[in-house]
Amino acid sequence: MASIVTSVTAVPLYGQCGGTGYQGSTQCDAGLACIRVNEWYSQCQNTGGTPVTPAPPVVSTTSLPPVVSTTTSAPIATSTPAPNIPAGQLTQLSNFGRNPSNISMYVYKPSSVKVRPGLLVALHPCGGTASQYFSGFPGFRQHADQRGFMVLYGQSPPGSSNCWDITSTASLTHDGGDDSTGIASAVEYALTNWNIDPKKVFVTGTSSGAMMTNIMAATYPNLFTAGAVWAGTAVGCLAANTPQFPPDPCQSGTVIRSPQEWGDRVRRAYPGYTGPYPKMQIWHGTNDFALDHKNLAEQMKQWTNIFNISQTPTGTFAGNPRQGWTKQVYGNGLLETFSGQGAGHGLPESGTEVVAMDFFGL
Structure with a gap:
């Protein structure tokens, strides 16, 4: 029955x-x-x-200011940032810096953007596009409208099956010369040209974009303050960029490693880095048929090791942020996990994005 x-x-x-x-x-x-x-x-x-809410149209601009060095801080503006970027629509960027794998980047600037705005990088799942993520998961742009921050929507390169490179040594290495390098270049461009608050730069994504979120936190921890991962896997877990059938061991939740082993995979992404890593939120549903729910625990092990905090949560909150979900907090809040009873792969569930925005402080 x-x-x-x-x-x-x-x-x-x-x-x-x-x-x-x-x-x-x-x-x-x-x-x-x-x-x-x-x-x-x-x-x-x-x-x-x-x-x-209808999705604003995508437009293209080729009149962006040239890329300049990021060795100096952007000036403190007193007027609306990024005057060359139209407000209220998705605009494709060009000439945003080093882009070895030819990813595309789009920006959404709300009409009520702050003078010193925050920046959210949003990364689509396999099979998606920047425009589809913008339209199909409108919570990010709706919060941008309400809170005055800007959003960069990344799009994986041509010929990638619309999946991010989450397996190559190049993409898994700081300045390695692949998708992660292109995303970082766009962030650096925004910091230099749009008067973005460098303390309010965040990254999020779903599925393949969630995996790339973890990778960006590992390869460019100096750029991001926090990340939110919706239905992803630990850094260095998957063996292929596209879904495999039958599922590869990571997809099916059978790749189990020690916290030290997972942590080493993050540390190898940026050898010699000694600064802080972004605080992280990890979301996963128990009925995720694309990526097994066990991947939540493996990501928890990875980031607790990086933060050098206990795997025992300091707080567990049932029914948070809504019925069926359970929130767990680790250490002093550097890591939060959310397990959704009966939730599938299509995260974030509508209305839960606000939890990430509050976690970011956007």
């Missing part, structure tokens, strides 16, 4: 409704359709039955 009930339960907006290995309901709430994102993930999206 339980399986019969599950099969007819309607999936809410942005919930998972299909994909290879998925065993849950494929029926979406009224007014929603099950949209295929890629072979392992389909999502309930609007078809007109439920009003949502």
